Amino acid sequence: MTQPLKIAVMGSGGLGGYFGARLANGGADVHFVARGAHLQAMRSDGLRIEGPEPIHLPRVSATDDPATIGLSDVVMLGVKLWDTDSALAQIRPLVGPDTAIISFQNGVLKDQYLRAAFDAKNIMGGVGYVATAIDRPGVIKQTGPMQRLLFGEFDGSRSPRGERLLEACLAGGIKAELSGDIRREIWQKYVFLVGLSGTTATIRKPIGPIRENPQTRAFLHDVMREVVAVGRAHGVDLPEDFAANRLEFVDTVSKDMTASMHHDLERGNRLEVRWLSGGVVELGLEKGVPTPLNRAISDILALHAGGKAA
Numbered sequence: 171m172t173q174p175l176k177i178a179v180m181g182s183g184g185l186g187g188y189f190g191a192r193l194a195n196g197g198a199d200v201h202f203v204a205r206g207a208h209l210q211a212m213r214s215d216g217l218r219i220e221g222p223e224p225i226h227l228p229r230v231s232a233t234d235d236p237a238t239i240g241l242s243d244v245v246m247l248g249v250k251l252w253d254t255d256s257a258l259a260q261i262r263p264l265v266g267p268d269t270a271i272i273s274f275q276n277g278v279l280k281d282q283y284l285r286a287a288f289d290a291k292n293i294m295g296g297v298g299y300v301a302t303a304i305d306r307p308g309v310i311k312q313t314g315p316m317q318r319l320l321f322g323e324f325d326g327s328r329s330p331r332g333e334r335l336l337e338a339c340l341a342g343g344i345k346a347e348l349s350g351d352i353r354r355e356i357w358q359k360y361v362f363l364v365g366l367s368g369t370t371a372t373i374r375k376p377i378g379p380i381r382e383n384p385q386t387r388a389f390l391h392d393v394m395r396e397v398v399a400v401g402r403a404h405g406v407d408l409p410e411d412f413a414a415n416r417l418e419f420v421d422t423v424s425k426d427m428t429a430s431m432h433h434d435l436e437r438g439n440r441l442e443v444r445w446l447s448g449g450v451v452e453l454g455l456e457k458g459v460p461t462p463l464n465r466a467i468s469d470i471l472a473l474h475a476g477g478k479a480a
Protein backbone atom coordinates (compact mmCIF):
# COMPACT_ATOMS: atom_id res chain seq x y z
CA MET A 171 0.00 0.00 0.00
CA THR A 172 1.37 3.46 -0.86
CA GLN A 173 2.00 5.81 2.03
CA PRO A 174 -0.35 8.82 2.21
CA LEU A 175 1.23 12.08 1.10
CA LYS A 176 2.91 13.81 4.05
CA ILE A 177 2.00 17.48 3.99
CA ALA A 178 3.17 20.20 6.38
CA VAL A 179 1.00 23.31 6.47
CA MET A 180 3.15 26.26 7.55
CA GLY A 181 0.59 28.78 8.81
CA SER A 182 -2.79 27.20 9.49
CA GLY A 183 -5.12 30.20 9.26
CA GLY A 184 -7.79 31.01 6.68
CA LEU A 185 -5.91 29.59 3.71
CA GLY A 186 -3.67 26.88 5.23
CA GLY A 187 -6.22 25.69 7.78
CA TYR A 188 -8.97 25.41 5.17
CA PHE A 189 -7.05 23.53 2.48
CA GLY A 190 -5.10 21.49 5.07
CA ALA A 191 -8.38 20.36 6.65
CA ARG A 192 -9.77 19.28 3.28
CA LEU A 193 -6.55 17.37 2.51
CA ALA A 194 -6.64 15.64 5.91
CA ASN A 195 -10.31 14.81 5.36
CA GLY A 196 -9.34 13.15 2.09
CA GLY A 197 -6.76 10.89 3.79
CA ALA A 198 -3.50 12.86 3.47
CA ASP A 199 -1.06 12.83 6.39
CA VAL A 200 -1.34 16.53 7.30
CA HIS A 201 0.69 18.31 9.99
CA PHE A 202 -0.38 21.84 10.90
CA VAL A 203 2.06 24.49 12.10
CA ALA A 204 0.17 27.08 14.15
CA ARG A 205 0.68 29.25 17.22
CA GLY A 206 -1.04 30.95 20.14
CA ALA A 207 -4.67 30.34 21.05
CA HIS A 208 -5.41 28.82 17.61
CA LEU A 209 -2.78 26.13 18.23
CA GLN A 210 -4.10 25.42 21.74
CA ALA A 211 -7.65 25.04 20.41
CA MET A 212 -6.49 22.76 17.57
CA ARG A 213 -4.66 20.58 20.10
CA SER A 214 -7.63 20.30 22.44
CA ASP A 215 -10.65 20.33 20.07
CA GLY A 216 -9.22 19.71 16.59
CA LEU A 217 -9.95 21.89 13.59
CA ARG A 218 -13.36 22.98 12.38
CA ILE A 219 -14.33 24.50 9.03
CA GLU A 220 -17.62 26.42 8.99
CA GLY A 221 -19.39 27.49 5.81
CA PRO A 222 -20.92 25.86 2.76
CA GLU A 223 -19.03 22.54 3.16
CA PRO A 224 -18.38 22.14 6.90
CA ILE A 225 -15.70 19.80 8.25
CA HIS A 226 -14.78 18.81 11.80
CA LEU A 227 -11.50 17.02 12.38
CA PRO A 228 -11.67 16.11 16.10
CA ARG A 229 -7.94 15.28 16.24
CA VAL A 230 -5.19 16.91 14.19
CA SER A 231 -1.40 16.91 14.33
CA ALA A 232 -0.58 20.50 15.31
CA THR A 233 2.65 22.06 16.55
CA ASP A 234 4.50 25.37 16.75
CA ASP A 235 7.80 23.62 16.07
CA PRO A 236 8.15 22.39 12.47
CA ALA A 237 11.31 20.46 13.41
CA THR A 238 9.11 17.91 15.23
CA ILE A 239 7.31 17.04 11.98
CA GLY A 240 10.36 15.83 10.08
CA LEU A 241 10.91 15.53 6.33
CA SER A 242 7.72 16.10 4.34
CA ASP A 243 6.62 15.44 0.77
CA VAL A 244 4.97 18.84 0.47
CA VAL A 245 5.25 22.05 2.49
CA MET A 246 2.35 24.44 1.90
CA LEU A 247 3.20 28.01 2.86
CA GLY A 248 0.17 29.89 4.21
CA VAL A 249 1.47 32.69 6.45
CA LYS A 250 0.74 36.36 5.78
CA LEU A 251 3.47 37.86 3.64
CA TRP A 252 5.09 39.79 6.49
CA ASP A 253 5.78 36.47 8.27
CA THR A 254 7.48 34.88 5.24
CA ASP A 255 11.14 35.28 6.29
CA SER A 256 10.67 33.72 9.72
CA ALA A 257 8.48 30.94 8.28
CA LEU A 258 11.10 30.08 5.64
CA ALA A 259 13.76 29.83 8.33
CA GLN A 260 11.54 27.53 10.41
CA ILE A 261 10.62 25.07 7.64
CA ARG A 262 14.24 24.02 6.88
CA PRO A 263 13.97 20.73 8.86
CA LEU A 264 10.94 19.73 6.74
CA VAL A 265 12.78 19.99 3.44
CA GLY A 266 14.68 17.07 1.90
CA PRO A 267 15.93 16.62 -1.66
CA ASP A 268 12.47 15.64 -3.01
CA THR A 269 10.28 17.96 -0.93
CA ALA A 270 8.04 20.36 -2.84
CA ILE A 271 7.60 23.76 -1.16
CA ILE A 272 4.58 25.62 -2.53
CA SER A 273 3.57 29.10 -1.48
CA PHE A 274 -0.15 29.72 -1.81
CA GLN A 275 0.30 33.25 -0.50
CA ASN A 276 -0.95 36.14 -2.59
CA GLY A 277 1.15 38.19 -4.97
CA VAL A 278 4.18 37.29 -7.07
CA LEU A 279 7.13 38.32 -4.89
CA LYS A 280 6.57 35.26 -2.65
CA ASP A 281 8.31 32.95 -5.13
CA GLN A 282 11.34 35.25 -5.35
CA TYR A 283 11.68 34.92 -1.56
CA LEU A 284 11.42 31.13 -1.84
CA ARG A 285 14.08 31.02 -4.58
CA ALA A 286 16.43 33.10 -2.44
CA ALA A 287 16.08 30.66 0.46
CA PHE A 288 15.80 27.19 -1.19
CA ASP A 289 17.09 25.21 -4.14
CA ALA A 290 14.97 25.76 -7.28
CA LYS A 291 14.24 22.01 -7.53
CA ASN A 292 12.33 22.18 -4.23
CA ILE A 293 10.02 24.94 -5.40
CA MET A 294 6.67 24.58 -7.13
CA GLY A 295 4.27 27.45 -7.82
CA GLY A 296 0.78 27.78 -6.39
CA VAL A 297 -2.36 29.90 -6.33
CA GLY A 298 -5.27 29.63 -3.88
CA TYR A 299 -8.78 30.92 -4.44
CA VAL A 300 -10.98 30.92 -1.33
CA ALA A 301 -12.47 33.47 1.08
CA THR A 302 -11.72 32.28 4.60
CA ALA A 303 -10.53 33.64 7.94
CA ILE A 304 -9.94 32.37 11.46
CA ASP A 305 -13.32 33.09 13.09
CA ARG A 306 -12.23 32.01 16.58
CA PRO A 307 -9.44 29.74 17.81
CA GLY A 308 -9.65 26.35 16.11
CA VAL A 309 -12.38 27.49 13.70
CA ILE A 310 -11.98 28.66 10.08
CA LYS A 311 -14.99 30.32 8.48
CA GLN A 312 -15.51 30.22 4.72
CA THR A 313 -17.61 32.89 3.00
CA GLY A 314 -19.20 31.76 -0.27
CA PRO A 315 -18.60 28.51 -2.14
CA MET A 316 -15.42 29.47 -4.07
CA GLN A 317 -12.48 27.14 -3.39
CA ARG A 318 -9.77 26.26 -5.90
CA LEU A 319 -6.08 25.37 -5.80
CA LEU A 320 -3.74 25.54 -8.77
CA PHE A 321 -0.16 24.37 -8.61
CA GLY A 322 2.59 23.22 -10.91
CA GLU A 323 6.27 22.95 -11.69
CA PHE A 324 7.78 26.21 -12.95
CA ASP A 325 9.17 24.34 -16.00
CA GLY A 326 5.62 23.30 -16.93
CA SER A 327 6.21 19.54 -16.54
CA ARG A 328 3.62 17.18 -15.04
CA SER A 329 5.82 15.78 -12.28
CA PRO A 330 4.95 12.69 -10.21
CA ARG A 331 4.93 14.88 -7.07
CA GLY A 332 2.48 17.25 -8.74
CA GLU A 333 0.27 14.32 -9.73
CA ARG A 334 0.34 12.95 -6.16
CA LEU A 335 -0.67 16.29 -4.71
CA LEU A 336 -3.45 16.59 -7.28
CA GLU A 337 -4.75 13.16 -6.27
CA ALA A 338 -4.66 14.09 -2.58
CA CYS A 339 -6.49 17.37 -3.24
CA LEU A 340 -9.20 15.72 -5.33
CA ALA A 341 -9.67 13.05 -2.62
CA GLY A 342 -10.33 15.91 -0.18
CA GLY A 343 -12.90 17.54 -2.47
CA ILE A 344 -10.65 20.45 -3.44
CA LYS A 345 -11.20 21.87 -6.92
CA ALA A 346 -7.57 21.45 -7.87
CA GLU A 347 -5.60 21.64 -11.10
CA LEU A 348 -2.03 20.75 -12.00
CA SER A 349 -1.07 23.67 -14.23
CA GLY A 350 1.32 23.61 -17.18
CA ASP A 351 1.90 27.37 -16.83
CA ILE A 352 1.77 28.17 -13.14
CA ARG A 353 3.65 31.46 -13.49
CA ARG A 354 0.90 32.80 -15.74
CA GLU A 355 -1.79 31.51 -13.32
CA ILE A 356 -0.07 33.34 -10.44
CA TRP A 357 -0.01 36.58 -12.47
CA GLN A 358 -3.62 36.15 -13.60
CA LYS A 359 -4.73 36.08 -10.00
CA TYR A 360 -2.36 38.95 -9.21
CA VAL A 361 -4.02 41.18 -11.84
CA PHE A 362 -7.46 40.53 -10.36
CA LEU A 363 -6.38 40.73 -6.72
CA VAL A 364 -4.41 43.97 -7.06
CA GLY A 365 -7.47 45.49 -8.73
CA LEU A 366 -9.85 44.15 -6.08
CA SER A 367 -7.67 44.90 -3.05
CA GLY A 368 -6.45 48.30 -4.27
CA THR A 369 -9.92 49.63 -5.06
CA THR A 370 -11.95 48.11 -2.21
CA ALA A 371 -9.39 49.17 0.42
CA THR A 372 -8.91 52.75 -0.82
CA ILE A 373 -12.60 53.36 -1.70
CA ARG A 374 -13.71 51.37 1.37
CA LYS A 375 -16.61 49.71 -0.40
CA PRO A 376 -17.22 46.17 -1.67
CA ILE A 377 -16.86 45.52 -5.40
CA GLY A 378 -20.58 46.07 -6.31
CA PRO A 379 -20.70 49.89 -6.18
CA ILE A 380 -17.14 50.18 -7.49
CA ARG A 381 -17.90 48.27 -10.69
CA GLU A 382 -21.21 50.12 -11.20
CA ASN A 383 -19.89 53.68 -11.02
CA PRO A 384 -18.22 54.61 -14.36
CA GLN A 385 -15.44 56.59 -12.66
CA THR A 386 -14.46 53.90 -10.11
CA ARG A 387 -14.92 51.17 -12.76
CA ALA A 388 -12.39 52.96 -14.99
CA PHE A 389 -10.05 53.28 -12.00
CA LEU A 390 -10.29 49.52 -11.34
CA HIS A 391 -9.62 48.80 -15.01
CA ASP A 392 -6.59 51.11 -15.11
CA VAL A 393 -5.14 49.65 -11.89
CA MET A 394 -5.32 46.18 -13.45
CA ARG A 395 -3.88 47.48 -16.77
CA GLU A 396 -0.76 48.55 -14.90
CA VAL A 397 -0.32 45.04 -13.47
CA VAL A 398 -0.70 43.50 -16.94
CA ALA A 399 1.90 45.92 -18.38
CA VAL A 400 4.36 45.05 -15.61
CA GLY A 401 3.80 41.30 -16.04
CA ARG A 402 4.29 41.52 -19.80
CA ALA A 403 7.50 43.50 -19.30
CA HIS A 404 8.70 40.63 -17.09
CA GLY A 405 7.96 38.13 -19.86
CA VAL A 406 4.68 36.73 -18.52
CA ASP A 407 2.42 35.48 -21.28
CA LEU A 408 -0.59 37.74 -20.60
CA PRO A 409 -2.65 39.16 -23.50
CA GLU A 410 -2.33 42.96 -23.76
CA ASP A 411 -6.08 43.38 -23.07
CA PHE A 412 -6.13 40.93 -20.15
CA ALA A 413 -7.36 43.67 -17.76
CA ALA A 414 -10.59 43.86 -19.81
CA ASN A 415 -10.95 40.08 -19.40
CA ARG A 416 -10.55 40.46 -15.59
CA LEU A 417 -13.09 43.30 -15.59
CA GLU A 418 -15.58 40.91 -17.22
CA PHE A 419 -14.71 38.39 -14.48
CA VAL A 420 -15.30 41.08 -11.81
CA ASP A 421 -18.82 41.47 -13.23
CA THR A 422 -19.54 37.81 -12.38
CA VAL A 423 -18.62 37.91 -8.67
CA SER A 424 -21.04 38.72 -5.85
CA LYS A 425 -21.63 42.45 -5.37
CA ASP A 426 -20.70 42.04 -1.69
CA MET A 427 -17.31 40.56 -2.48
CA THR A 428 -14.32 42.41 -1.11
CA ALA A 429 -10.63 41.67 -0.70
CA SER A 430 -9.03 40.25 2.43
CA MET A 431 -6.93 43.43 2.50
CA HIS A 432 -10.11 45.53 2.83
CA HIS A 433 -11.27 43.26 5.68
CA ASP A 434 -7.85 43.65 7.31
CA LEU A 435 -8.08 47.45 6.99
CA GLU A 436 -11.52 47.50 8.63
CA ARG A 437 -10.27 45.32 11.49
CA GLY A 438 -7.16 47.45 12.02
CA ASN A 439 -4.90 44.53 11.06
CA ARG A 440 -1.66 44.79 9.12
CA LEU A 441 -2.06 45.02 5.35
CA GLU A 442 -0.33 43.08 2.54
CA VAL A 443 -0.27 46.22 0.35
CA ARG A 444 3.55 46.24 0.26
CA TRP A 445 3.38 42.96 -1.75
CA LEU A 446 0.21 43.71 -3.76
CA SER A 447 0.14 47.25 -5.23
CA GLY A 448 3.59 47.80 -3.70
CA GLY A 449 4.89 44.75 -5.58
CA VAL A 450 3.55 46.18 -8.85
CA VAL A 451 5.46 49.42 -8.18
CA GLU A 452 8.66 47.51 -7.31
CA LEU A 453 8.51 45.24 -10.38
CA GLY A 454 7.47 48.17 -12.61
CA LEU A 455 10.54 50.15 -11.53
CA GLU A 456 12.78 47.21 -12.48
CA LYS A 457 11.54 47.40 -16.10
CA GLY A 458 10.80 51.12 -16.38
CA VAL A 459 7.02 50.57 -16.55
CA PRO A 460 5.05 53.47 -14.99
CA THR A 461 2.62 52.44 -12.24
CA PRO A 462 1.19 55.73 -10.88
CA LEU A 463 -2.14 54.28 -9.72
CA ASN A 464 -0.55 51.44 -7.76
CA ARG A 465 1.93 53.92 -6.33
CA ALA A 466 -1.05 56.07 -5.22
CA ILE A 467 -2.77 53.03 -3.63
CA SER A 468 0.42 52.18 -1.72
CA ASP A 469 0.82 55.79 -0.59
CA ILE A 470 -2.83 56.18 0.46
CA LEU A 471 -2.65 52.99 2.55
CA ALA A 472 0.85 53.62 3.94
CA LEU A 473 -0.36 54.92 7.31
CA HIS A 474 -2.59 51.85 7.74
CA ALA A 475 -0.16 49.20 6.49
CA GLY A 476 1.24 48.44 9.95
CA GLY A 477 -2.23 48.00 11.50
CA LYS A 478 -3.64 49.81 14.53
CA ALA A 479 -1.02 48.39 16.84
CA ALA A 480 1.85 50.00 14.87
Ligand SMILES: NC(=O)C1=CN([C@@H]2O[C@H](COP(=O)(O)OP(=O)(O)OC[C@H]3O[C@@H](n4cnc5c(N)ncnc54)[C@H](OP(=O)(O)O)[C@@H]3O)[C@@H](O)[C@H]2O)C=CC1
Binds near residue numbers: 180208430
Ligand atom coordinates in the same frame (compact mmCIF):
# COMPACT_ATOMS: atom_id res chain seq x y z
N1 LIG B 1 -7.70 33.57 3.59
C1 LIG B 1 -7.97 33.61 2.30
O1 LIG B 1 -9.13 33.54 1.91
C2 LIG B 1 -6.86 33.68 1.30
C3 LIG B 1 -5.59 34.05 1.67
N2 LIG B 1 -4.61 34.09 0.72
C4 LIG B 1 -3.25 34.46 1.09
O2 LIG B 1 -2.74 33.45 1.96
C5 LIG B 1 -1.81 34.00 2.90
C6 LIG B 1 -2.31 33.67 4.30
O3 LIG B 1 -3.52 34.36 4.52
P1 LIG B 1 -4.57 33.90 5.63
O4 LIG B 1 -4.60 32.44 5.72
O5 LIG B 1 -5.81 34.63 5.37
O6 LIG B 1 -3.85 34.48 6.94
P2 LIG B 1 -4.18 34.09 8.47
O7 LIG B 1 -3.65 35.20 9.30
O8 LIG B 1 -5.60 33.66 8.60
O9 LIG B 1 -3.31 32.77 8.70
C7 LIG B 1 -1.91 32.75 8.84
C8 LIG B 1 -1.64 31.97 10.11
O10 LIG B 1 -0.26 31.67 10.16
C9 LIG B 1 0.16 31.85 11.51
N3 LIG B 1 1.60 31.99 11.54
C10 LIG B 1 2.39 32.96 11.01
N4 LIG B 1 3.69 32.72 11.23
C11 LIG B 1 3.73 31.56 11.94
C12 LIG B 1 4.78 30.81 12.50
N5 LIG B 1 6.06 31.17 12.35
N6 LIG B 1 4.47 29.68 13.19
C13 LIG B 1 3.19 29.28 13.34
N7 LIG B 1 2.13 29.97 12.81
C14 LIG B 1 2.41 31.09 12.13
C15 LIG B 1 -0.59 33.10 11.94
O11 LIG B 1 -0.57 33.25 13.34
P3 LIG B 1 -0.83 34.72 13.99
O12 LIG B 1 -2.29 35.00 13.79
O13 LIG B 1 -0.42 34.53 15.40
O14 LIG B 1 0.01 35.71 13.23
C16 LIG B 1 -1.97 32.77 11.38
O15 LIG B 1 -2.69 31.92 12.25
C17 LIG B 1 -1.78 35.50 2.58
O16 LIG B 1 -0.72 35.80 1.70
C18 LIG B 1 -3.11 35.75 1.89
O17 LIG B 1 -3.09 36.87 1.03
C19 LIG B 1 -4.83 33.74 -0.58
C20 LIG B 1 -6.08 33.37 -0.99
C21 LIG B 1 -7.22 33.37 -0.10
Ligand SMILES: CC(C)(CO)C(=O)C(=O)O
Binds near residue numbers: 276430431
Ligand atom coordinates in the same frame (compact mmCIF):
# COMPACT_ATOMS: atom_id res chain seq x y z
C1 LIG C 1 -9.97 37.58 -3.73
C2 LIG C 1 -9.60 36.46 -2.80
C3 LIG C 1 -10.69 36.27 -1.76
C4 LIG C 1 -9.54 35.20 -3.65
O1 LIG C 1 -9.00 34.09 -3.04
C5 LIG C 1 -8.27 36.75 -2.14
O2 LIG C 1 -7.30 36.08 -2.39
C6 LIG C 1 -8.11 37.87 -1.18
O3 LIG C 1 -9.02 38.67 -0.98
O4 LIG C 1 -7.01 37.97 -0.60
